[in-house]
Amino acid sequence: MPEPIIIPSNKTKLILNLISSLIFVALGIWILTARPDVGNIIFNTPIIKYGVGIVSVIFFGFGVVVFIRRLTDKKPALVIDDKGIIDNSTAVAAGLIPWEDITHIYTRQVMNQKFIMIGVSNPETYIDRQASGFKKRMMRTNLKTYGSPISISVNGLKTDFTFLVATLNERWSGSKMAP
Secondary structure, eight states, rough: OOEEEEBBOOOHHHHHHHHHHHHHHHHHHHHHHHHHOOSTTTTTSHHHHHHHHHHHHHHHHHHHHHHHHHOOOSOEEEEEESSSSEEEETOOEEEEGGGGGGGEEEEEEEETTEEEEESSSSSSHHHHHHSHHHHHHHHHHHHHHSOOEEESSTTSSSOHHHHHOOOHHHHHHHHHHHH
8 A cells, every 4th residue: 555645735835825915914904094095097996996905805814814724734735545635735625535536637727826626426525514605605616617626726735736636646546446
């Protein structure tokens, strides 16, 4: 039986993302409280200005919470073993994905962000596992848009995209041959 592969979070990237999110939250608060005057007539419209401020505080505030949780989480981000994949890599982590549930592994790219999609035979099981309605909606959106509720990004992981795709495919193929 091959040794488990344990992939930790990339703490440096998480800290940089946390700092960036904090800056955008601060900018959103500044827009809401200082009401800066902008030379552009469109961005000087109060509804757009406040909308940008509110969206910045909410979206990047969520990011602050996610990055702090990930930085304080002692569990590995990803474990690949003989049972399957244990995904703890994102805010909408899938948990244990047994090899027998996986129907296919494929990649998608959104702008410059590459994702590994894990196709499963029972997507609703993984969606129902999520505790919050927001996380369930995120997984449903992934399912409708990309064909699977489960996506793994290597951006916050200490690994290489190509290595991870090859390793997942190799272990999944090997699991189908095991008795």
